[in-house]
Amino acid sequence: MSFILNIETATKNCSVSVAKDGKTIACNELADEGYSHAEKLHVFIEEVIAKAGISVQDLAAIAVSQGPGSYTGLRIGVSAAKGLCYALNIPLIAVDTLQTLASQAEVIDGKIIPMLDARRMEVYSAIFNSDLTIDRAIKAEIIDENSFQEYHDKIYFVGDCADKCKAVLTKQNFVFLEDVKYPSANAMSKISYDKYQISDTVDVAYFEPYYLKDFMIAPPKKQ
Incomplete structure (x- = not known):
């Protein structure tokens, strides 16, 4: 029996699920135009853990969306995933954001x-x-x-x-298919479990999201 926490923050959808042997048993998500990931992610993690009736110590792995997508969203998701993996000493699984979206x-x-x-x-x-x-x-x-x-x-x-x-x-x-707009952690469940079964994991210390393009910061406007 393997419980995996899935974190998807590559787009406006802040999405978290807990899966048991590849099947989602709890999911919480919100697509917010204001990108509320920083405020919502850890709350959602706590909520899905509680809904699943387990504790974080029961998790076998953490899966996180690897991109491409929002620079800030990916950083928030990956940072949370890495922190949990370090604390729990469990593996990190990277899931292709576009594969998750396609699977829906x-x-x-x-x-x-x-x-x-x-x-x-x-x-x-x-x-x-x-x-x-x-x-x-x-x-x-x-x-x-x-x-x-x-x-x-x-x-x-x-x-x-x-x-x-x-x-x-x-x-x-x-x-x-306009009803499939954002990738969801619900759809990550099978993908992450398949990767977990063959030990397709990434190095927690060195893993970085796949941004695809360099993050550009606009120069300040002249006064």
């Missing part, structure tokens, strides 16, 4: 393209087959009317980019 599509055919907003018409994206095997690796790309034109089977788009991408991605085989 629940389709049986075609390709799944999870996309996360990277400002303007740029997105973080990857391409998965319906069985969640990778078809094309993660990259940052500019979306225009020529994007993904080489694909002729059904394409399912998930993520928080529907509003800005629907106007240019108009082929008949393109389907936007």
